[in-house]
Amino acid sequence: MKRVWIVFSLIWLVSCSAPQDESSTVKSLSQDQLESVPNWARDAIWYQIFPERFYNGDSTNDPRKKDIIGSYPGTIPSNWATTPWTWQWHAEDPWMEELAGTKDFMGNPVQSLNQKVQMRRYGGDLAGVLAKLDYLEELGINAIYFNPLNDAPSLHKYDARNWRHIDRNFGPDPDGDAALIAGENPAEAETWVFTSADSLFLKVIEELHKRDIRLILDYSWNHTGVHFWAWQDILKNQAQSDYADWYWVQSYDNPETDSNEFAYNGWFSLPELPEIKDTPYVDHTKIVSPFEGQVQSEAVREHIFTISRRWLDPNGDGDPSDGVDGFRLDVAAEMPLGFWREYRREVRKVNPEAYLIGEVWWKEWPDDLIDPQPYLQGDIFDGVMNYRWFRSTRKYVMAAPDSMSAQAYADSINAYFSSADEAHGKAWMNMSASHDAPRLATTMFNRNAYKVGTGRDNFQYRIHKPDAAARKRQELFLWMQFTMPGAPQIYNGDEMGMWGEDDPGNRKPLIWPEFEFEAERNYPFVEDLKYDIPRFDTSLFELYQELIAMRRNEPIWACGQLEFVTPEGDSKLLIYRRIYGNDTNTVVINNSQYPQHFDWTQKTLEGYSLWSDEALSQKFFFEQRKQIPPLSCFFYSGAQQE
Numbered sequence: 001m002k003r004v005w006i007v008f009s010l011i012w013l014v015s016c017s018a019p020q021d022e023s024s025t026v027k028s029l030s031q032d033q034l035e036s037v038p039n040w041a042r043d044a045i046w047y048q049i050f051p052e053r054f055y056n057g058d059s060t061n062d063p064r065k066k067d068i069i070g071s072y073p074g075t076i077p078s079n080w081a082t083t084p085w086t087w088q089w090h091a092e093d094p095w096m097e098e099l100a101g102t103k104d105f106m107g108n109p110v111q112s113l114n115q116k117v118q119m120r121r122y123g124g125d126l127a128g129v130l131a132k133l134d135y136l137e138e139l140g141i142n143a144i145y146f147n148p149l150n151d152a153p154s155l156h157k158y159d160a161r162n163w164r165h166i167d168r169n170f171g172p173d174p175d176g177d178a179a180l181i182a183g184e185n186p187a188e189a190e191t192w193v194f195t196s197a198d199s200l201f202l203k204v205i206e207e208l209h210k211r212d213i214r215l216i217l218d219y220s221w222n223h224t225g226v227h228f229w230a231w232q233d234i235l236k237n238q239a240q241s242d243y244a245d246w247y248w249v250q251s252y253d254n255p256e257t258d259s260n261e262f263a264y265n266g267w268f269s270l271p272e273l274p275e276i277k278d279t280p281y282v283d284h285t286k287i288v289s290p291f292e293g294q295v296q297s298e299a300v301r302e303h304i305f306t307i308s309r310r311w312l313d314p315n316g317d318g319d320p321s322d323g324v325d326g327f328r329l330d331v332a333a334e335m336p337l338g339f340w341r342e343y344r345r346e347v348r349k350v351n352p353e354a355y356l357i358g359e360v361w362w363k364e365w366p367d368d369l370i371d372p373q374p375y376l377q378g379d380i381f382d383g384v385m386n387y388r389w390f391r392s393t394r395k396y397v398m399a400a401p402d403s404m405s406a407q408a409y410a411d412s413i414n415a416y417f418s419s420a421d422e423a424h425g426k427a428w429m430n431m432s433a434s435h436d437a438p439r440l441a442t443t444m445f446n447r448n449a450y451k452v453g454t455g456r457d458n459f460q461y462r463i464h465k466p467d468a469a470a471r472k473r474q475e476l477f478l479w480m481q482f483t484m485p486g487a488p489q490i491y492n493g494d495e496m497g498m499w500g501e502d503d504p505g506n507r508k509p510l511i512w513p514e515f516e517f518e519a520e521r522n523y524p525f526v527e528d529l530k531y532d533i534p535r536f537d538t539s540l541f542e543l544y545q546e547l548i549a550m551r552r553n554e555p556i557w558a559c560g561q562l563e564f565v566t567p568e569g570d571s572k573l574l575i576y577r578r579i580y581g582n583d584t585n586t587v588v589i590n591n592s593q594y595p596q597h598f599d600w601t602q603k604t605l606e607g608y609s610l611w612s613d614e615a616l617s618q619k620f621f622f623e624q625r626k627q628i629p630p631l632s633c634f635f636y637s638g639a640q641q642e
Contacts, residue, residue: 029345029349033348033352034345034348034379035378035379036352036423037424037427038354038355040143040214040325041355041383041427041487042423042426042558043487043558044142044143044214044427044487045141045142045487045548045551045552046141046144046429046487046488046489047136047139047143047144048145048147048434048489048490048492049145049147049492050124050147050435051124051125051147051157051167051170052121052122052123053122053155053492053509053510054129054492055124055125055131055132055510055512056085056122056123056124056125057126057127057128057131057132058123058127058172059123061123061127061168061169061172061174062121062123062169063169064174065080067168067174068121068153068154070153070159070161070272071118071153071154071159071272072104072119072154072272073099073102073103073104074102074103074104074105074272075099075103075110076119077095077096077098077099077119079094079095079098080095080119081093081094082120082121085122085123085515086517086518087518088517088520088521089117089505089508089520090521091521093116096116105270105271106270112457114455114456114504114505118154120155121155124509125170126149126166126170126171126197126200126201126203126204127172127200130200130203130204133207133211136213137211139544139545140544140545140548140552141490141548142212142214142552143213143214143215143216143325144214144215145216145357145489146216146217146218147435148160148219148330149166149170149217149218150163150166150167150219151165151166151181156435158223158225158273159227159272159273160220160228161227162181162186162229163219163224163304163307164186164189164306164310165177165181165197166195166200166201167197168195168197170197170200171195171196171197171199172197172200173195173196173197177195180193181195186230187242187299187303189306189310194314202314205314206322209321214326215324215325216325216326216328216357217328218327218328218330219327219328219330220329220331221276221295221330221335222275222331223266223274223275224274224276226271226272226274228274230247231247231274234247234249238252238253239252243297243299245277245296245297245299246277246300247264247276248264248274248281249263249277250264267284267331267334268284268285269285276300277295277296278294278296278335278336278339282334284334286364287364288334288362288363288364289333289363289370290333290370290375291336291337292336292337292338293337293338294336294338295335295336295339301342305343308347309346311323312324312347312350312354313350313351320350320351320353320354323350323351325351325353325354326347326354326356326357327356328357329356329357329358329381331359332358332359332375333358333359333361337374337375337380340358341379343356344356344379344380355382355383355427356380356381356383357381357382357383357428357429358372358383359384359385360372360381365451366449366451366452369387372384372388372419372420372428373419373420376419376428382427383428383429384429385431385489386416386428386429386430386431386486387431388412388416389413389416389428389430389431389486390430390431390432392404392412392416393409393477393480393481394443394444394450395409395450396408396409397473397591398443398444398447398473399447399591399592401447401448406572406574406575410574413484413562413564417485417562425485426486426487426559427486428486428487429487430484430488431489432477432488432491432494433494433506434489434491434506435507436502436503436506437451437506438455438502438506439491439493439501439505439506440474440477441470441474442462442463442466442499442500442505442506444470444471444477445462445470445499446462451502454501454502455505456501456502458501463499464499464520464522464532465499466499471540473631475543475633476631476633478543478544478547479587480589482550482557483576483585484562485558487558488547488548490544493508493510495540496512496537496540497511497535497537498510498511508534511535513538517533517534519532520532520533554585556579556580556583556585557578560578560579560580560583561577561578562576562577562578563576563577563578563579572590572591572592572594573588573590573596573598573628574589574591575588575589584637585635585637586635586637587633587634588633588634588635588636589628589633590628590629590630590633592630593630593631594630595627595628596627598628
């Protein structure tokens, strides 16, 4: 006998509908156009680009001191300069010495290297994206999620100076763009122009669409930076500002006193990220749960909608084919549901095929993740960043302190899919790593609990090049990611073999094969130093290519029903089927250190090994000895005989 768990026995259909006609435009929005999940998102292979660290295609637009005013930690050394792309990550830049003794926005002394590297800039830009389009096409991805491109002083761009323009240093003429922006009235859209950076981004959209690659933009409507134009007006005019109701200002300065009484809420108490005001007030620093409400100011809501329309249909002709294909919404659970419902309506009026994905992550760190069910009812998002899938998959693959058996893993995945219907379950983004989490290779190298003790001067956390065992577990993870329902996501550089701990180590410049990087010290804090040389990993890149091609060429992986099957009395083998019409693929994974017995026979066996040099020996194990080798994965197609 065997135990069987079935995901979506009534909901998860065995077929995928044909893509909708994307050439049509609409003047009014039907209920179906509002609620439908775009079919293209189901088939997406997401590639996440962190622009400042992707590729420097134009050194003439590199950031200068005046471009980064207002970014962390707040003090800019007199000899500050951009960092060479191949610089040894753990070596201090010459200008870092001047930061000693300064304090950051929170009043904390700037001491560690991890604090100082937040001021590094490498010059990644949109010209760099255009220069690497052939690489992305060769990899095989068909969808890009850009971290924020909006104009901002930081390396991450979540501290917007304005939302309406592409960052001045991502385009060819930073000073010219700054002058154009200064000549606009930011509150009046009719005065807005397209800067040179904006125009280059339109070129990026055009070139990606020519290659049948979709793209979405990352925005944080929850907060701005301190140099955002409306916030600057509040600082100048206090309670008399026209934008006083835009932000959570607790008290204004009393000019009759010597002290400054001005106080406000920053996102997660960070003063450099003043928070947009929504009602009711919810303290998100303690617990985050979906909540009803609305962004208070109608003016800020309309400002957000106008910017979204601007990038969905840049020339405003009613045809969104020249615009972005949707948005990734930052810290989505920290904004009210009522706002997101209105936002969806406004976006879908412009493009009924636009994809909206929310960052719905922690309910209460470090143990509780948010159930995204309230966001996946057809009126808010099409998908979420599926951190729940990642955490469970890591627990199974890693044998970490909070490890999962095969049965527990199956139960958890089934529970996650129960919070979404068929369309949303296909379209959420199954995470592997990101700018907010350790790189996949590094998380497979450290057996800590998820997102606990993941670097940042934690001397016990291994931040050097992962070993062969970590590589095999990474490959097992990838096999599961590309054969499970939900769109796979790749964080730029993981396919190159990059490693790195949580922020800032996950934001190193990408190790393109044409570069020779300086040797990287394993740990900068100990005497017995060892060195690793960051180098493009061709064999890993080819594995990603193979998995992407398999996913894209065989509809069963994106469309099929999921069914977990575990032999009685076994806790090591994870077995699941994907069923699509008359076709069945079965995946068998052994994540243990020992061979596992497997006594079924197959009508049709296609032995696929993640390690091609071991394929024949592993197939012998499978067919003759009825065993799955350690840390190994096979899939076979066709019905099985019992």
